[in-house]
Amino acid sequence: MWTIDYEDLENIAVGAGILGTGGGGNPYLGKLMTRRYLDEGVRIQVVTADSVPDDATCASVGGMGAPTVSIEKIQRGDEPLVALRALEQYTGKRVDYLVPWEIGGTNSMRPLVQAAKSGLPVVDADAMGRAFPELQMCTYSIYGVPGTPAAISDVRGDIALFPIASSDKLLERYARAVTIEMGGHAGIASPIMSGADMKRTVIPGTMTFARDLGAAVRAAREQLTDPVQAVLDVCDGQTLFAGKITSVERRMAKGFSRGEVVIEGLGDDRGETMSIDFQNENLIARRGDAVIATVPDLICIVDSTTAEPVTTDVLRYGLRVTVVGIPAPRLLKSTAALDVVGPGAFGYDVAFQPLAGVYGSER
Amino acid sequence: MWTIDYEDLENIAVGAGILGTGGGGNPYLGKLMTRRYLDEGVRIQVVTADSVPDDATCASVGGMGAPTVSIEKIQRGDEPLVALRALEQYTGKRVDYLVPWEIGGTNSMRPLVQAAKSGLPVVDADAMGRAFPELQMCTYSIYGVPGTPAAISDVRGDIALFPIASSDKLLERYARAVTIEMGGHAGIASPIMSGADMKRTVIPGTMTFARDLGAAVRAAREQLTDPVQAVLDVCDGQTLFAGKITSVERRMAKGFSRGEVVIEGLGDDRGETMSIDFQNENLIARRGDAVIATVPDLICIVDSTTAEPVTTDVLRYGLRVTVVGIPAPRLLKSTAALDVVGPGAFGYDVAFQPLAGVYGSER
Numbered sequence: 001m002w003t004i005d006y007e008d009l010e011n012i013a014v015g016a017g018i019l020g021t022g023g024g025g026n027p028y029l030g031k032l033m034t035r036r037y038l039d040e041g042v043r044i045q046v047v048t049a050d051s052v053p054d055d056a057t058c059a060s061v062g063g064m065g066a067p068t069v070s071i072e073k074i075q076r077g078d079e080p081l082v083a084l085r086a087l088e089q090y091t092g093k094r095v096d097y098l099v100p101w102e103i104g105g106t107n108s109m110r111p112l113v114q115a116a117k118s119g120l121p122v123v124d125a126d127a128m129g130r131a132f133p134e135l136q137m138c139t140y141s142i143y144g145v146p147g148t149p150a151a152i153s154d155v156r157g158d159i160a161l162f163p164i165a166s167s168d169k170l171l172e173r174y175a176r177a178v179t180i181e182m183g184g185h186a187g188i189a190s191p192i193m194s195g196a197d198m199k200r201t202v203i204p205g206t207m208t209f210a211r212d213l214g215a216a217v218r219a220a221r222e223q224l225t226d227p228v229q230a231v232l233d234v235c236d237g238q239t240l241f242a243g244k245i246t247s248v249e250r251r252m253a254k255g256f257s258r259g260e261v262v263i264e265g266l267g268d269d270r271g272e273t274m275s276i277d278f279q280n281e282n283l284i285a286r287r288g289d290a291v292i293a294t295v296p297d298l299i300c301i302v303d304s305t306t307a308e309p310v311t312t313d314v315l316r317y318g319l320r321v322t323v324v325g326i327p328a329p330r331l332l333k334s335t336a337a338l339d340v341v342g343p344g345a346f347g348y349d350v351a352f353q354p355l356a357g358v359y360g361s362e363r
Numbered sequence: 364m365w366t367i368d369y370e371d372l373e374n375i376a377v378g379a380g381i382l383g384t385g386g387g388g389n390p391y392l393g394k395l396m397t398r399r400y401l402d403e404g405v406r407i408q409v410v411t412a413d414s415v416p417d418d419a420t421c422a423s424v425g426g427m428g429a430p431t432v433s434i435e436k437i438q439r440g441d442e443p444l445v446a447l448r449a450l451e452q453y454t455g456k457r458v459d460y461l462v463p464w465e466i467g468g469t470n471s472m473r474p475l476v477q478a479a480k481s482g483l484p485v486v487d488a489d490a491m492g493r494a495f496p497e498l499q500m501c502t503y504s505i506y507g508v509p510g511t512p513a514a515i516s517d518v519r520g521d522i523a524l525f526p527i528a529s530s531d532k533l534l535e536r537y538a539r540a541v542t543i544e545m546g547g548h549a550g551i552a553s554p555i556m557s558g559a560d561m562k563r564t565v566i567p568g569t570m571t572f573a574r575d576l577g578a579a580v581r582a583a584r585e586q587l588t589d590p591v592q593a594v595l596d597v598c599d600g601q602t603l604f605a606g607k608i609t610s611v612e613r614r615m616a617k618g619f620s621r622g623e624v625v626i627e628g629l630g631d632d633r634g635e636t637m638s639i640d641f642q643n644e645n646l647i648a649r650r651g652d653a654v655i656a657t658v659p660d661l662i663c664i665v666d667s668t669t670a671e672p673v674t675t676d677v678l679r680y681g682l683r684v685t686v687v688g689i690p691a692p693r694l695l696k697s698t699a700a701l702d703v704v705g706p707g708a709f710g711y712d713v714a715f716q717p718l719a720g721v722y723g724s725e726r
Contacts, residue, residue, distance in 0.1 A: 086526060090453065090524075156529045156533075157527060157529070158527055158528050158529055158533060158537070159525070159526045159527045160523060160524070160525050160526075160537055160541075161453075161523070161524035161525075161526060162521075162522070162523050162524070163449060163522045163523075163524060164520060164521055164522045165521050165522075166519045166520075166521055170519075170521060170544070173544040174521070174523055174541045174544050174545075176544075177540035177541055177543065177544045178523075178537045178540055178541060180540065181533070181536040181537050181539075181540045182537075
């Protein structure tokens with residue numbers, strides 16, 4: 001068990017930003033919200049998944065919506081907790097532990113904010129090991145813990161509950177549709193589950209991993225060593241490309257930020273081009289016409305000098321960036337998982353060719 | 364109190380079709396469903412609003428979606444009841460009486476189907492006295508009974524609950540968005556209320572009015588008198604136009620059937636043109652450029668020979684139709700009501716000029 005301090009918060013924000021693979025929302029606002037609680041002396045405790053009793057009640061909390069909206073539409077901050085309380089009221093259960101839904105992006109911060117407000121501990125784990133655009137793309141759903149009952153809540157305190165859905169993919173569509181009507185962002189609480197189910201399905205240690213990743217990057221910046229190399233070291237990652245962003249095509253479609261970013265090579269990659277498609281998160285990276293990385297592996301765009309994550313919402317012409325490939329967690333690479341989070345699930349007729357290496361929290 | 368028989372059912376289908384003002388869904392399928400229950404010997408009891416105790420629990424049930432979808436996508440039939448049971452479970456209340464949400468169109472039939480399945484009595488009343496496209500356009504909402512908590516359910520048994528919404532207009536948007544994801548049609552249960560609140564807000568006697576209207580039309584057909592004149596007599600109505608449909612522009616937009624129908628005059632109206640805009644229901648009727656009737660007054664298109672209602676989904680070139688104007692219920696003509704169901708609420712910069720006469724159940 002550890003308690004979040006200011007350094008942890010800075011580190012998690014950087015690490016989770018990188019693991020967000022472009023999406024998951026920019027952690028900056030979530031970091032500011034959490035910092036306010038630390039200023040007030042609130043303690044936010046992080047516990048290992050292993051330490052959670054089988055019969056405890058856990059719930060995953062986070063935010064739903066497009067990253068581009070989350071920086072434009074300021075949140076109240078407790079939307080996921082309002083959703084959680086509605087879920088508790090509906091099920092008659094009291095939740096003992098909060099679990100991050102996705103460690104990537106600001107959804108790493110949202111559980112911390114809810115923990116600060118509720119006093120509940122946060123489990124050092126998540127259900128993506130990164131960020132994904134859709135609700136069913138999580139290890140809970142892939143390994144048999146249904147997303148229902150689920151609750152969402154918006155900045156006004158409006159609530160929608162989804163007691164039963166034929167599939168988590170339909171739950172995603174229902175919740176997404178209401179999220180759009182709520183203005184493009186909602187807090188979500190889903191699933192509610194036993195400690196045993198949580199432990200069986202989560203990717204453990206990802207909060208610590210995000211923290212350690214961020215710490216290594218920040219240390220490299222301070223020591224004037226190469227922050228991008230620090231990412232590669234901590235993540236068992238590889239540089240896929242380095243260059244300058246020359247084109248960003250980005251549109252809001254059905255509640256998602258979709259588009260493509262094009263990077264012209266510099267240094268060793270001069271004369272080459274990389275294009276990356278995204279749906280909130282980066283999905284597929286092509287060098288020229290050749291696919292060199294796809295989901296579920298992590299395709300991360302970072303500032304070439306500072307390794308600061310460059311999220312979908314801040315991609316712009318002229319940024320010097322390095323594209324880092326990070327191997328996905330083992331639980332995302334099973335046959336069952338690839339049906340949900342592999343390139344085919346996003347409409348690409350491409351086989352998943354895993355990047356070499358082991359996901360950070362599994363090393 | 365009366366018990367629905369085969370004749371009542373045929374009469375209500377015709378009367379409710381006319382009161383649907385083009386929308387509310389074609390009553391035909393609902394009639395077939397209800398008839399099956401009568402075939403099985405099920406008794407469906409209709410009680411007056413006055414007879415309901417103040418402390419009874421009432422809930423309104425119906426269907427949500429575009430009429431064009433409801434004839435294409437066959438329903439299981441008990442969707443509103445599944446929604447009602449979810450609402451009961453959520454609130455911990457048991458419902459004693461079903462109340463039609465809108466008497467116009469197939470939403471006159473849906474409460475009968477749910478009554479047949481549940482054994483609950485149906486109140487002889489509704490909250491529109493006609494049909495309207497949106498959820499907040501009902502006398503419950505206008506007179507202070509909020510739509511939340513509300514529940515919707517689809518053909519698969521999927522459920523969405525809306526415990527809290529900042530306004531019924533937002534509830535409409537949330538529920539509509541999920542309805543669209545559910546395939547364009549859902550059963551809805553909303554609001555759940557006391558007998559006192561129900562009696563204070565409903566338009567009483569509308570099931571009887573629909574039945575009597577249908578009976579008069581069917582009698583005229585059998586007696587070879589003028590069925591359209593029968594409509595005018597029972598409804599205190601007036602003929603706005605008679606002619607042939609020459610153009611129908613109809614599109615699905617955001618879960619609604621929207622469009623315009625153009626009628627070229629015949630007989631006394633030869634040389635003139637009437638155009639009617641609709642959003643599920645007929646909203647505004649223009650003779651040439653002059654507005655001659657608007658919501659909330661009922662603009663009903665019926666077959667000129669049989670007075671069979673011509674709903675939005677079956678409008679087509681060549682039909683000989685008569686446009687009948689029927690005065691709206693008193694409760695729809697207050698200042699508070701016109702804010703919600705007047706021409707301005709549908710985006711028309713036109714003052715409401717009420718048609719002469721008194722709504723059928725109020726005579």
